[in-house]
Amino acid sequence: MTRREYVVSLTINGVKISKAIIDSHYELRHADSISDDLILRLLQLLDGQEFEPEQEIDEYQYFVSDRLEFEGKYYKLIWLLEKNQIYIGVINAYRR
Numbered sequence: 148m149t150r151r152e153y154v155v156s157l158t159i160n161g162v163k164i165s166k167a168i169i170d171s172h173y174e175l176r177h178a179d180s181i182s183d184d185l186i187l188r189l190l191q192l193l194d195g196q197e198f199e200p201e202q203e204i205d206e207y208q209y210f211v212s213d214r215l216e217f218e219g220k221y222y223k224l225i226w227l228l229e230k231n232q233i234y235i236g237v238i239n240a241y242r243r
Contacts, residue, residue: 149170149171150168150169150170150171151168151169151171151183152166152167152168152169152234153166153167153168153169153183153187154166155167155187155190155235157190157191157193157194157235158194158195159193159194159195159196159197159198159228159235160196160197160198160228161197162228162233163233164228164233164234164235165233165234166233166234166235167186167187167190167234167235167236167237168234168235168236168237169183169186169187169236169237170236170237170238170239172238172239173186173239173240173241176241177240177241177242180241180242181222181240181241181242185217185222185240186224186237186240188217189212189215189217189222189224189240190224190226190235190237192212192215192216192217193212193224193226193235198210198212200228206229206230206231207227207228207229207230208227208228208229208230209225209226209227209238210225210226210227210228211223211224211225211226212224212226213243214243220242220243221242221243222240222241222242222243223240223241223242223243224237224239224240225237225238225239225240226238
């Protein structure tokens with residue numbers, strides 16, 4: 148699996164995020180309906196919001212954003228934040 152990095156400008160949970168790291172895991176089963184570009188657009192829907200983590204392990208907080216609507220379709224995004232870091236990591240994404 149590879150990870151790709153993109154420059155972004157988001158604020159999530161009061162933290163300024165300047166980088167998105169997208170794991171290629173979604174390509175195994177969802178490449179026909181998901182792309183990095185779409186994931187970056189979905190991340191914009193998270194901007195300015197506060198979220199409670201589903202799980203915390205060491206320095207990592209794991210989140211699930213379900214039923215994100217974009218262009219009339221719904222998506223699920225599984226992502227993480229690392230404490231005291233300026234990136235958001237996208238673990239998986241798929242269309243609902």
